Amino acid sequence: MLKNEAKKGASVAPIKKILITQPRPESDKSPYFELARKYGVALDFHPFIKLEGIPCKDFRKQKIDIAQYTAVIFTSRNAIDHFFRICEEMKISVSQDTKYFCITEAVALYLQKFILYRKRKVFYGADGTNKSMFDVINKHKENERFLYPCSENQQDNEIVNWLKSHKCEFATPFMYRTISNDIKQVMGGHEYDIICFFTPSGVKSLFDNFPTYQQNGTRIGAFGNNTSKAVEEAGLKLDIKAPLPQAPSMVAALEQFLQAETKKK
Known part of the structure; x- marks a missing residue:
């Protein structure tokens, strides 16, 4: 009770x-x-909660061309899972030059499941806060186009506002949704x-x-x-x-x- x-x-x-x-x-x-x-x-x-992947046909309606972006922001392992799921299902080849900015080292290390970690450019914040991740992004943001994959019914507005205020070119593709258990x-x-x-x-x-x-x-x-x-x-x-x-x-x-x-x- x-x-x-x-x-x-x-x-x-x-x-x-x-x-x-x-x-x-x-x-x-x-x-x-x-x-x-x-x-x-x-x-x-x-x-x-449980996660449900957004089908490719629904993702296409967002009209976001993943291949046109040079950097990806990940705040969870779930976002990584569904990003690469969409890429695989849509037969999108992610460039080896793509940069990855992660909220924590644990999230960054999870990328090893999908990429050759040492041959890519992977960055993460020092203490797991958005601010520490922003500090890292700020050093590398010139000429980058950012993707911030997130849930259809949940995104971190602090990240979106930071990208806007720093005049970054970005998109927030919805790749999964959360459902109450x-x-x-x-x-x-x-x-x-x-x-x-x-x-x-x-x-x-x-x-x-x-x-x-x-x-x-x-x-x-x-x-x-x-x-x-x-x-x-x-x-x-x-x-x-x-x-x-x-x-x-x-x-x-x-x-x-x-x-x-x-x-x-």
Whole structure:
């Protein structure tokens, strides 16, 4: 059941169970599991959204010629997957001179699945923030035409506004869309002390499933500025935020929060 509202004056319950609104990591060496062992917390993983690729016939309606662009901005592995899916299905050959600008090193390294990494020009921000990625793009933006592949119902307006304000030539092709997952069984059967969100669509999914959801003492974590904004616009209190210079990942932000909670005991 959803957590009952805490009584006024009652002490905040200790952190015992955390819900990560993403798929379970494939590797047991994931830092999430080290975090769970270190602080004695239980972690559940369940994606709040699922992705649906936009068919080529719908992509063509956007009238964007991928081959005419010299640089691509990636903010997620999903964007990489669907960019190369569209290229393969439409038999588009991506130039070996294409530059790739990624939000994090992890996203950049994922490109190895599709390209010869060392022979391409791949760049990424220092700390996982848009600003650090912009700093890198700014050094290489001359004479580039940028593609920013994103979801049909979600794009980072901060990136779009930056490209506009810096007079960059760019296009934002929609290559996939996000759909809310059915999470009623997950949320209805458990009480979570922390719920971590990674996209605005994940926050939307919570309210699609539970229109009258009340936070009632559950701590909320958010990764990314747009996700943080979605949390606050939904009327929820944001307790854990990433990325920040001292917490470049959600794991790092969670560790800082758990460390602080431990000191309170």
